[in-house]
Amino acid sequence: MIRSLRWKGAAFTVPFQLGFVFLYLLPIGYAVHQSLYRSQSSGLGLGGSTEEFAGLGNYRQGLTDPAFMGSVLRVVLFACVQIPVMLLVSLVLALLLDTLRSRTAGRFRILLLVPYMIPGVVAAIVWLNLYSPDVGPLTPLGEIFGFSWNFFAPSMVWPSIGNLLTWHGIGYNMVIIYSALQGVPRDLFEAARLDGASEWRIARSIKIPFVRGALVLTGMLSIIQMLQIFNEPALFRNVTPQTVSDSFTPIMIIYNQAFNAGNYHYAAALSVLLALILGVASYLFYRFTSKEAD
16 A cells, blocks of 8 residues: 555656656757767768767867857856845845735735746846937936946946846845745744844844855856856847857857857757856855855
């Protein structure tokens, strides 16, 4: 009877297992297989092309490709600034919500979550219009206060994208952190207040240590998302192609290699390399932050 119940319980995971195999494992295996080959054109390139086994040649080319490695470094440096800022804003909003009554906090929580509900492409288009010096209100507003800024200038592209990503992601991260705050025993707050602790001291010594696990989770998810950034730079490139090149981010390079250059094998190798970089970055982040949490 126990064995029968175990099989029945395992049967509920069959849809997930099938989806995981067909939507994740098989595409990954196919990408790895494609990355081991290379298309070779015959003659002067006028004839047909044949596929030949290249081994790790595509990977060596990717690791020595200055455009790809430069894009990875560019995104990593951007993530080192944008992710802490976004998580800090999300943490502050979650702490402020935790001081409100549950009904009031619920209303503000829904309001702050609205930007995350907007699709990323739509959000990028909205902010592109806000940044536009022709139709956007930000440029005239800056002129009123004596600021002359161009959100599409080379020095302002990353801050403009970072502002967009922060606006779009703080609601989601705030909800995760706020949910973790709801698990903190309220008796600790009352005891701290009786001992004369201020609200800032309670937040710093009790609340923030309790939500460190949620901060680690949101940080890891942000790292994975940031290294795969594509929609925002691609839309910015339509507006300012002289600033945002087609090799601005790793995903943009992979997209161009696969669909513009037709080099599917090299694009597959770059995809596998990016997945490995994501795995290593997530592991290192979790390893160091989990030690601090312990």
